[in-house]
Amino acid sequence: MTAVLNFIAAIGAAALNALGFLGELGIFAASxxxxxxxxxxxxxxxxxxxxxxxxxxxxxxxxxxxFTGMVLALQSYTGFSRFNAESQIxxxxxxxxxxxxxxxxxxxxxxxxxxxxxxxxxxxxxVTDQVDAxxxxxxxxxxxxxxxxxxxxxxxxxxxxVVADILGVMGGFLVATLKLxxxxxxxxxxxxxxxxxxxxxxxxxxxxxxxxxxxLMGCFNGYxxxxxxxxxxxxxxxxxxxxxxxxxxxxxxLTQLLFRVL
Amino acid sequence: MSAIKIKxxxxxxxxxxxxxxxxxxxxxxxxxxxxxxxxxxTGKSVLIKAILGLITPDAGSIEIxxxxxxxxxxxxxxxxxxxxxxxFQNGALFDSLAVWENVxxxxxxxxxIKRSQARDKAIEVLAQVGLGADVALLSPxxxxxxxxxxxxxxxxxxxxxxxxxxxxxxxGLDPIMGAVIDGLIVDCVKRLGSTSIAITHDMASAxxxxxxxxxxxxxxxxxxxxxxxxxxxxxxxxxxxxxxxxEGPIQMAIRK
Numbered sequence: 001m002t003a004v005l006n007f008i009a010a011i012g013a014a015a016l017n018a019l020g021f022l023g024e025l026g027i028f029a030a031s032x033x034x035x036x037x038x039x040x041x042x043x044x045x046x047x048x049x050x051x052x053x054x055x056x057x058x059x060x061x062x063x064x065x066x067f068t069g070m071v072l073a074l075q076s077y078t079g080f081s082r083f084n085a086e087s088q089i090x091x092x093x094x095x096x097x098x099x100x101x102x103x104x105x106x107x108x109x110x111x112x113x114x115x116x117x118x119x120x121x122x123x124x125x126x127v128t129d130q131v132d133a134x135x136x137x138x139x140x141x142x143x144x145x146x147x148x149x150x151x152x153x154x155x156x157x158x159x160x161x162v163v164a165d166i167l168g169v170m171g172g173f174l175v176a177t178l179k180l181x182x183x184x185x186x187x188x189x190x191x192x193x194x195x196x197x198x199x200x201x202x203x204x205x206x207x208x209x210x211x212x213x214x215x216l217m218g219c220f221n222g223y224x225x226x227x228x229x230x231x232x233x234x235x236x237x238x239x240x241x242x243x244x245x246x247x248x249x250x251x252x253x254l255t256q257l258l259f260r261v262l
Numbered sequence: 263m264s265a266i267k268i269k270x271x272x273x274x275x276x277x278x279x280x281x282x283x284x285x286x287x288x289x290x291x292x293x294x295x296x297x298x299x300x301x302x303x304t305g306k307s308v309l310i311k312a313i314l315g316l317i318t319p320d321a322g323s324i325e326i327x328x329x330x331x332x333x334x335x336x337x338x339x340x341x342x343x344x345x346x347x348x349x350f351q352n353g354a355l356f357d358s359l360a361v362w363e364n365v366x367x368x369x370x371x372x373x374x375i376k377r378s379q380a381r382d383k384a385i386e387v388l389a390q391v392g393l394g395a396d397v398a399l400l401s402p403x404x405x406x407x408x409x410x411x412x413x414x415x416x417x418x419x420x421x422x423x424x425x426x427x428x429x430x431x432x433x434g435l436d437p438i439m440g441a442v443i444d445g446l447i448v449d450c451v452k453r454l455g456s457t458s459i460a461i462t463h464d465m466a467s468a469x470x471x472x473x474x475x476x477x478x479x480x481x482x483x484x485x486x487x488x489x490x491x492x493x494x495x496x497x498x499x500x501x502x503x504x505x506x507x508x509e510g511p512i513q514m515a516i517r518k
Binding site: 048121124129130132133135136137138 | 340
């Protein structure tokens with residue numbers, strides 16, 4: 001009987017902890033978003049965050065997209081050639097990249113790079129009293145540290161995904177034309193005849209949500225880190241893992257929603 | 263007798279089962295320098311973080327200029343706390359900003375000054391803590407510990423605050439640099455006419471900085487008096503602490 005009660009108590013405690021965590025995250029997100037719209041604004045911090053999340057992530061996102069497009073063309077050829085459907089490779093590459101792979105892979109790459117950096121920076125600022133120092137210098141830390149990063153995530157990731165889309169399609173094009181012997185003009189015509197504006201727009205909507213998730217988890221985990229170097233390390237790991245899982249979960253949810261709308 | 267600038271009554275704060283502050287009463291007169299001493303983990307930092315609003319106390323009142331900041335509207339509480347300049351234990355300089363940007367941060371945040379004028383003002387304040395204009399463009403990580411402390415002090419005094427807090431100002435510094443920092447603190451406080459609270463367990467520093475002193479022990483202020491009396495008082499707790507004796511009531515408490 002006691003063992004059963006202990007088991008139920010453990011489940012209850014875990015549920016309470018989970019609800020507490022979600023509540024804390026929700027309040028943090030609402031506070032961060034509200035500070036985006038309320039002055040004072042910090043354009044320098046926004047610019048710096050855009051550079052960190054967007055510009056400096058460009059190489060890793062570009063390379064990921066390029067090679068993914070190349071692999072996709074090769075794999076599609078292997079499968080489609082069994083059904084004499086090679087002409088559909090261009091459509092598969094362009095739709096896969098714009099609707100799915102561009103946003104998700106860019107999100108995962110930026111999470112590993114910029115999300116981790118955010119958590120590490122804010123975590124270090126927290127454990128070295130820099131966050132408290134901001135408060136004593138008439139500056140609201142959420143407004144100065146979190147709001148610009150959230151906004152930068154929402155802006156930067158769609159821009160990165162535009163680049164990823166172009167390079168992903170280009171990767172497929174290069175493999176198809178140089179290695180698989182497709183006619184370049186035909187391949188491009190096949191690609192763009194299948195592509196609709198909604199395909200790109202749905203990818204960009206997803207990427208804006210992913211950008212918010214990356215910045216939110218980076219800031220949230222960094223902001224509440226404690227316990228010195230070990231705490232900062234744990235916050236960084238938690239930021240990347242939680243953002244990656246949320247990106248994949250929200251990818252499904254958004255795909256389901258966008259299937260109905262777009 | 264001077265008016266009371268900061269008045270604390272019945273301040274309590276617990277973290278889980280650990281009661282850190284258990285009814286702290288403290289008065290700091292306007293224009294005086296109070297030193298709060300106490301062992302590690304006795305709640306000295308918690309006390310000033312509570313006054314700064316960085317920690318929310320469980321009970322009690324904190325009055326600044328006669329107004330309770332814990333019960334005042336948020337904007338008014340921020341205004342009252344806005345007159346406090348703080349020197350953190352490890353400096354807490356912003357790594358991503360140059361030295362001059364650190365010093366001028368509060369001025370820029372309060373829109374007291376344009377960015378174009380901020381560097382000149384920062385260099386002026388840096389000179390007051392004995393640093394040349396050549397450090398203004400450096401990053402905090404390029405400075406020694408003593409220089410970082412001076413920059414942090416410059417940042418704390420840049421807005422000419424009416425109240426200044428110093429958290430372990432000499433920790434991590436050699437005795438000579440510690441004396442230099444203490445000298446700068448005394449100069450700055452006197453020049454600005456500020457009311458100050460310094461928390462430390464460095465007795466030499468306490469004697470140099472403080473006009474008056476208080477000892478925090480077991481969550482309460484167990485003694486207050488003029489700073490020079492720290493070394494001569496017959497209060498057994500203060501006496502043991504200031505002379506660094508192993509045997510005494512503090513040791514007894516640890517054994518319990």
